[in-house]
Amino acid sequence: MQSLRFLNRLVHGFSCHGNRMATRSCYSIAENAELDKNPRIFKKWDDGYIVRSMTTEDAKQVQRWYADLGTTSRYDLEVIMSTWPRIPGFYIGEIDGEIVASATRVLCADNIFYGSMYYVDPKYRGKALGHRLKNEIAGGHIGKRILTVDAVIDTLAWRLPQLGYSYVFQTKRFDKDVDDDLATEPNYDGSIVKAADVSFGSFIDFDNKYYIQKDFPLRRAFLEKWIAVPGGRSLVAMDTNQNIVGYVCRRPCFQDNQHQIGPLYAEDAVTAKALLQAICTDIKGAKVTINIWEPNTASLDIIQTFKFNHVFDVKRFHHNGVPNDFKPQIFAVTSIDVMSY
Incomplete structure (x- = not known):
């Protein structure tokens, strides 16, 4: 209601x-x-x-x-x-x-x-x-x-606490040229399919578990277009019982042969790693960028496994209150440009 x-x-x-x-x-x-x-x-x-x-x-x-x-x-x-x-x-x-x-x-x-x-x-x-x-x-x-x-970690970031903002953690950006290891088809017990091949209602039900607010209509409208951007790719991980246990999206950048990954939501690190590999199988040689919340050590471990390069950090601040936004199932945020959840 x-x-x-x-x-x-x-x-x-x-x-x-x-x-x-x-x-x-x-x-x-x-x-x-x-x-x-x-x-x-x-x-x-x-x-x-x-x-x-x-x-x-x-x-x-x-x-x-x-x-x-x-x-x-x-x-x-x-x-x-x-x-x-x-x-x-x-x-x-x-x-x-x-x-x-x-x-x-x-x-x-x-x-x-x-x-x-x-x-x-x-x-x-x-x-x-x-x-x-x-x-x-x-x-x-x-x-x-x-x-x-x-x-951005500059003069403004250091001034924000003086203006009543509360610092919570850093978001870290990484990138990598997709090599054989990252572009290898993952060895995964479940299945990984195109997002378009699953019920959008089931897709949203999974997103609802970890997005900042359950059943938020704007998020639903947004994701319906996000998973289908031109030149992009979106995949869903299913367990052996055909339940959705993760998903990942990729979209093209202004820069030639570069892509950003996000969101990457998954029930566990094994699924997240498999999705990260699967989303890169068709772009070997291209560069991918991903944004990760620093408290998610499991996500950082995956990034280190594939030898991603650290690009920069930004500081997460809240004003007028602090929502409980960190969830370990968020292995990569949607976009630090428009919606970093």
Whole structure:
């Protein structure tokens, strides 16, 4: 019943608790197309700076910014924007018609937003553009709900505790050129099949066990597209009784011959290792990237077995509370760009 009520809000519009904005700040998915044509302007400043809702075209520029910084999945922002209400959550800063800043706040559960895609064009830094977008506008929409961020370990990360954020653990990125060992068909007692070959309801039932909120309608809509992105691959592990015991997704990056893996959810390390091998059997010679929560030592052991390279770490912080987000069955998160669960 709770999920049905939430789905009704999703289609017809949210009621935003704790919102400080004077005008309507919660929309429905049905309004996304109109917001692409006529973005909602949240605020204009005297210096010409405008913060407004992000459009599909804006998202392409934001993805290019992130692709210039490092390995970036091609479809992450596109999928999330097509399955989530555009407001609250997707923001653009603009000066004289030029996009200069961005941020996203993805509603991952009834009471949890995931913050990412925070960027300011280097030409415009030092003018508090990011601060105004992130704190004055996006912060107003979040209200008293929890905000989760994975912060780059720099000056900002060290300042977050002073701003009331609670540090919990690091998320570690690894990559590797797929070699014979990683691309070998796994020796697995159960079976590994295409995600499209199993009931989507059963697939969601398994995801529900470990995602941050059970039966969250937005997660369901998101995964339905996530497992079918162009150039991607999604696999499911079944035990000998044909029960789902794990799944893994892979999607292509902007960078040539590179892919990101996630999520990788599994009941145990044996299944996780088999899924990691299986998802790489068709891309020998390509580079794969994976993001892992540091407390998951079983996942780190698998990464070490295949001699992945450590790329960087980000620090997981929460504001307005600390959800119980770590689960050992999450061997790789969905995406640190849009939904790090």
